[in-house]
Amino acid sequence: xxxxxxxxxxxxxxxxxxxxxxxxxxxxxxxxxxxxxxxxxxxxxxxxxxxxxxxxxxxxxxxxxxxxxxxxxxxxxxxxxxxxxxxxxxxxxxxxxxxxxxxxxxxxxxxxxxxxxxxxxxxxxxxxxxxxxxxxxxxxxxxxxxxxxxxxxxxxxxxxxxxxxxxxxxxxxxxxxxxxxxxxxxxxxxxxxxxxxxxxxxxxxxxxxxxxxxxxxxxxxxxxxxxxxxxxxxxxxxxxxxxxxxxxxxxxxxxxxxxxxxxxxxxxxxxxxxxxxxxxxxxxxxxxxxxxxxxxxxxxxxxxxxxxxxxxxxxxxxxxxxx
Amino acid sequence: xxxxxxxxxxxxxxxxxxxxxxxxxxxxxxxxxxxxxxxxxxxxxxxxxxxxxxxxxxxxxxxxxxxxxxxxxxxxxxxxxxxxxxxxxxxxxxxxxxxxxxxxxxxxxxxxxxxxxxxxxxxxxxxxxxxxxxxxxxxxxxxxxxxxxxxxxxxxxxxxxxxxxxxxxxxxxxxxxxxxxxxxxxxxxxxxxxxxxxxxxxxxxxxxxxxxxxxxxxxxxxxxxxxxxxxxxxxxxxxxxxxxxxxxxxxxxxxxxxxxxxxxxxxxxxxxxxxxxxxxxxxxxxxxxxxxxxxxxxxxxxxxxxxxxxxxxxxxxxxxxxxxxxxxxxxxxxxxxxxxxxxxxxxxxxxxxxxxxxxxxxxxxxxx
Numbered sequence: 001x002x003x004x005x006x007x008x009x010x011x012x013x014x015x016x017x018x019x020x021x022x023x024x025x026x027x028x029x030x031x032x033x034x035x036x037x038x039x040x041x042x043x044x045x046x047x048x049x050x051x052x053x054x055x056x057x058x059x060x061x062x063x064x065x066x067x068x069x070x071x072x073x074x075x076x077x078x079x080x081x082x083x084x085x086x087x088x089x090x091x092x093x094x095x096x097x098x099x100x101x102x103x104x105x106x107x108x109x110x111x112x113x114x115x116x117x118x119x120x121x122x123x124x125x126x127x128x129x130x131x132x133x134x135x136x137x138x139x140x141x142x143x144x145x146x147x148x149x150x151x152x153x154x155x156x157x158x159x160x161x162x163x164x165x166x167x168x169x170x171x172x173x174x175x176x177x178x179x180x181x182x183x184x185x186x187x188x189x190x191x192x193x194x195x196x197x198x199x200x201x202x203x204x205x206x207x208x209x210x211x212x213x214x215x216x217x218x219x220x221x222x223x224x225x226x227x228x229x230x231x232x233x234x235x236x237x238x239x240x241x242x243x244x245x246x247x248x249x250x251x252x253x254x255x256x257x258x259x260x261x262x263x264x265x266x267x268x269x270x271x272x273x274x275x276x277x278x279x280x281x282x283x284x285x286x287x288x289x290x291x292x293x294x295x296x297x298x299x300x301x302x303x304x305x306x307x308x309x310x311x312x313x314x315x316x317x318x319x320x321x322x323x
Numbered sequence: 324x325x326x327x328x329x330x331x332x333x334x335x336x337x338x339x340x341x342x343x344x345x346x347x348x349x350x351x352x353x354x355x356x357x358x359x360x361x362x363x364x365x366x367x368x369x370x371x372x373x374x375x376x377x378x379x380x381x382x383x384x385x386x387x388x389x390x391x392x393x394x395x396x397x398x399x400x401x402x403x404x405x406x407x408x409x410x411x412x413x414x415x416x417x418x419x420x421x422x423x424x425x426x427x428x429x430x431x432x433x434x435x436x437x438x439x440x441x442x443x444x445x446x447x448x449x450x451x452x453x454x455x456x457x458x459x460x461x462x463x464x465x466x467x468x469x470x471x472x473x474x475x476x477x478x479x480x481x482x483x484x485x486x487x488x489x490x491x492x493x494x495x496x497x498x499x500x501x502x503x504x505x506x507x508x509x510x511x512x513x514x515x516x517x518x519x520x521x522x523x524x525x526x527x528x529x530x531x532x533x534x535x536x537x538x539x540x541x542x543x544x545x546x547x548x549x550x551x552x553x554x555x556x557x558x559x560x561x562x563x564x565x566x567x568x569x570x571x572x573x574x575x576x577x578x579x580x581x582x583x584x585x586x587x588x589x590x591x592x593x594x595x596x597x598x599x600x601x602x603x604x605x606x607x608x609x610x611x612x613x614x615x616x617x618x619x620x621x622x623x624x625x626x627x628x629x630x631x632x633x634x635x636x637x638x639x640x641x642x643x644x645x646x647x648x649x650x651x652x653x654x655x656x657x658x659x660x661x662x663x664x665x666x667x668x669x670x671x672x673x674x675x676x677x678x679x680x681x682x683x684x685x686x687x688x689x690x691x
Contacts, residue, residue, distance in 0.1 A: 086400030087643040091391040105596040171500025
């Protein structure tokens with residue numbers, strides 16, 4: 001009986017704690033539009049930066065915005081994210097929905113939302129107009145152009161010769177296209193530069209770094225590294241330090257840790273994928289669509305390589321986002 | 324008067340009779356009370372009651388906080404995703420009852436899906452043949468797992484964990500990293516079918532498979548032998564049960580069901596994407612264990628296992644519906660999981676060991 005009482009007591013405490021945090025994740029239904037952001041692998045640092053851009057713009061527009069997605073930093077699970085979006089939609093009548101769409105697996109869900117009358121916006125990829133049923137607008141970088149920019153920057157820095165190790169976080173549409181474009185541009189502009197076969201570094205930092213060290217140990221002629229994932233700069237700067245090698249390193253994304261590494265000289269630069277800007281633009285487009293306005297379907301944004309001399313504006317952006 | 328008892332003795336007899344009536348009434352009342360307690364004990368001692376009670380309490384809790392929790396949209400979304408994981412959970416329950424488990428289910432689901440997708444696109448096979456091909460992939464992986472674990476005596480944890488990595492690698496080999504897309508229109512027809520309440524083939528298959536598996540485990544010799552195999556393999560073998568065949572069969576069953584679940588997800592997403600099944604192994608095992616299926620074999624039911632899977636999804640969705648801060652949701656899921664299992668353990672100790680029927684005294688090696 002004592003055990004039953006203590007189990008009941010524990011349940012009551014847990015219920016109180018949960019009740020206390022309820023509402024903190026729900027948009028306050030005051031003025032402004034209700035906008036939902038659906039993004040698998042919700043807790044990945046790069047995704048968190050995107051969410052910061054979105055929520056900051058939402059606040060500026062006085063909209064009520066909510067973020068849902070499977071709560072993982074390493075596991076991209078569309079199947080688990082959809083019921084969470086449905087749960088939010090069961091509770092709140094959203095006026096527009098932003099859906100992260102880097103691959104075709106999310107297209108049926110976008111189509112379903114469109115069929116139900118929700119205006120849908122996507123970001124980070126630019127599907128051709130009409131290719132995704134239900135999609136009203138898309139914003140983000142042109143991924144092949146970003147890959148090409150990285151190749152040009154690295155090729156110039158390397159003086160047109162050397163060997164590059166290339167890693168991706170995982171095999172997905174976005175990173176695959178970036179890598180392909182990088183290889184093509186390098187082959188065309190700097191044919192004397194050799195690129196090793198792509199390796200998957202994963203999203204877990206220590207495992208990724210260990211893989212980098214292994215690549216360096218197995219390939220003594222590697223003089224540079226390019227990574228298509230947000231943690232790549234940390235991966236390769238750490239691997240280079242541990243292996244005692246000097247590398248020209250270019251990675252993705254201007255999260256604070258990456259900027260600090262570039263500033264310190266441990267990496268050459270990052271492809272400034274417009275994570276914050278595209279997410280803020282997503283909020284703007286969703287707000288406009290929610291208000292019944294017509295918007296341009298495609299809004300491409302630039303993604304050039306930034307180096308140590310270009311960092312200040314990005315630090316300011318991160319400061320303003322509380323990142 | 325002659326024949327009449329004297330007044331005093333009459334009173335005494337009356338008092339004795341009255342007290343006898345009272346005692347008899349008391350006995351009758353306490354017999355009824357004991358009988359009611361025993362009946363209640365038998366009900367509460369049923370394996371699934373703990374998790375069903377937890378599920379009911381959680382549903383009431385979420386509904387009280389936010390009635391939209393029981394809206395058709397939310398219920399449909401929960402049942403849809405439960406049907407995918409639940410199909411695999413049926414196989415995992417059978418395998419756990421038999422004394423083994425499989426960590427490679429997610430990878431098998433993904434591998435079967437992409438193989439099937441490739442068969443119907445790159446090889447242009449008819450959809451039916453391609454889907455059968457996917458099932459063959461899953462069953463084959465299950466056979467390999469079963470043979471290695473049972474014949475070579477490699478622990479299931481190691482073999483199936485290794486197969487998880489192998490499966491994930493094979494997915495990349497088969498697809499070269501790109502999703503297999505677009506798929507034939509028939510696949511989208513399967514994925515978007517609407518039979519009841521907006522739910523389609525995956526839900527129908529899940530329900531039928533659950534009923535069949537539950538019947539087999541509860542009511543057939545096959546089921547009893549599976550419990551015996553997991554409960555005490557040595558004794559099972561000595562009484563003539565071919566435990567080898569049962570275990571390998573269970574591994575093939577879970578491989579087949581994982582393949583089917585993976586292909587249902589492929590139909591739902593209309594794409595043979597490389598992330599199908601990613602991370603499912605933990606969701607499936609967590610769900611069935613919460614539902615009372617023992618990790619050590621010989622105990623658990625299909626109903627219990629699936630109730631656990633449902634409970635976890637209800638919690639996950641419920642936390643979003645009621646608006647729990649995203650950073651606290653994972654913590655809440657963990658706490659509720661522990662509480663649900665704790666409630667069940669208390670139920671077993673208090674109602675079974677303390678006052679339930681003697682035939683279920685242990686509460687551990689329980690058969691339906």
